[in-house]
Amino acid sequence: MCDDGSVAGAAQAVPRQALGEAVDPIALEPVDEVEVTTLVDNVYDALLVGDERARRPGFTVGSADAPQFEGGRTAVGLVAEHGFAALVTVRRGPTTTTLLFDTGLSPDALVVNADRLGVDLTAIQGVVLSHGHFDHAGGLAGLARRLGPARMPMVVHPRAWTRRRLSVPGREPDELPTLSPRALDGEGFALLERREPSLLVDGSVLLTGEVDRTTEFERGMPPAHQAWTGTAWEHDPLVVDDQALVVHLRGRGLVVLTGCGHAGAVNIVRHARRLTGVPRLHALLGGLHLGGPWFEPVIGPTVTALTELDPALVVPGHCTGWRAQHALAAALPGAWSQGSSGSAFRLVAPAA
Template sequence: MCDDHGHPAAEAAWSAPRVAEGPAVDPVTLPEVDEVTVTTMVDNTFDALLASAEGVTRAPVGTGRTAAPQFAGGETVAGLRAEHGFSALVTVRTGNASSTLLFDTGASPDALAVNAERLGVDVGGLQGVVLSHGHFDHAGGFDGLARLRGRSGLPLTLHPAVWTRRRLELPTGERLELPTGERLEMPTLSRAALEREGFEVIERRQPSLLAGGVLITGEVDRVTEFEHGMPRAHQAWDGSGWRHDPLVIDDQALVINVRGRGLVVVTGCGHAGVVNIVRHAMRLTGVGSLLALIGGFHLSGAAFEPVIGPTVAALTELAPELIVPGHCTGWRAQHTLAAALPGAWVQTSVGTTYTLKAPQTGAA
């Protein structure tokens, strides 16, 4: 673990919400863009029969072919890989200039790479990678990405706490089908391994503005009364012992400002609380309208289901035009969000591209 927090005397002092420093104090001037597209590269769901709609382009049914000797012709339609993980390709365009980055890399070493190949995505055109946080289901696909790109340098922006060792420890008698019993230590990222694969690691606690007009939130202020973070089962190693890690302080999101329409917010797991994240993005940018919210909302399971009600109420008040809950959102929250925001809610699926454009200049 990179002991970025020093060696605190008390758990409470370390885990208390903190105000982001520097640029987080005052609004960040976030350039307006003409268009943003978000393509889901890895998620928990792939449905090849979902229909496209305005601004929502589904992967074709026949996407991805692979060798299969049991079929005449020796191949079959493979579709796209779905797994408990998340990755999104984000492209922003202003005028004739565009830039593309990757947000998270999924869970397994090859799912992202396989999906990129089957979708025809050229990862050689990436300007950078951003990691939402250090959990393995968002950081597992770097090997496959490096295989597709070769060992060429690529900026990788992340929070310094992504190197933290973490584990799940459940109370006696309360099991989660963990393979080692009641404890599961999560795989921990290695900076040296990432650098050997050609990634230029850039650590940032504070908000960062990337080329093209994409903002990384930095550490998110925790301001809601109902988003309490991870339960006691989620622990981190502080150098001398395991302690409760409620905040996952490395949790960050992406924010884009579409001209004349508002903010597009892309989350990984939303460990900071998806409402906290949106409010933080609005405070940072001074933009008061939410156009779209895409990614994991972490509302699944007994510890988080009580938060569904107030979360949905807050998001309903924000009135996004598009909401795509994925990954760790959970089916109860999905149903509740679909019922509360029927005109905005869209079913997530690997390979789907969401396109959000600024109003045409001079349009009637």
């Protein structure tokens, strides 16, 4: 697929609408419990209150030197930045496995927040990158320093290495930081490049691969988002490396975690349902990329479609945007929950 490396080739190769059941359905093993801990998000709210689904960090989760206070110390919270990272822990029977999904924007925020939350990053068993944008991969530098020379498996789409830029009319183009597979290999990551759906953790975690684009309203990135074809910069609306992580919570339905949701939240959920044959969406968490003028017309139909799916939990984060947050909270008041750096969402299968 799109072996010529061009944006035009990628557009031709992206999955088209496919109705009915998947030709090669994924046998996703149900799990008994899944917990998603947001290690990095755009927001940190120390006053959020936990409930039966969400565990919130305390008002202070650490301390730092500060000579202007008596005793020379002050309390600190967690780092919030325009990025996303989540720790995903799944339990099936007696077996528990933890993956890291994205790593945030800056080299240090992931590690700082993990330390303040008491998360041992050396205990993770693999890394998944939702796509190649730098606000999801910047924390790999700090993670590599923490892991040392250990070979950590990392699943990534082969187009995550694409050079991209923002070319806004009237301004100089701004080229985005581009991931280097050679550098990541040198830092100890064992890269697994996959375009197709990938089953991880003994078949109980699904990485979607390239997502079928089946809605009429999720139109991708604006013209300013461009990719280098090898000879020229061209509009890159699809971000074909965008993937989501999916878990089947026994007796409840699918738990879907997105990084930015560039393929469209509804496209992603449809794709996951079709691949797995599981009709019920139990939870949707992560970035939904509905902020800004280009995406605001998509909010209405997205909210309508998600309302019809009737999930039990919706935790929009990162690039969702405040207008979409308000719309989702109003339409799904029982399901919507505020995302924040440090929040953990624990979902459990019904008792057998």
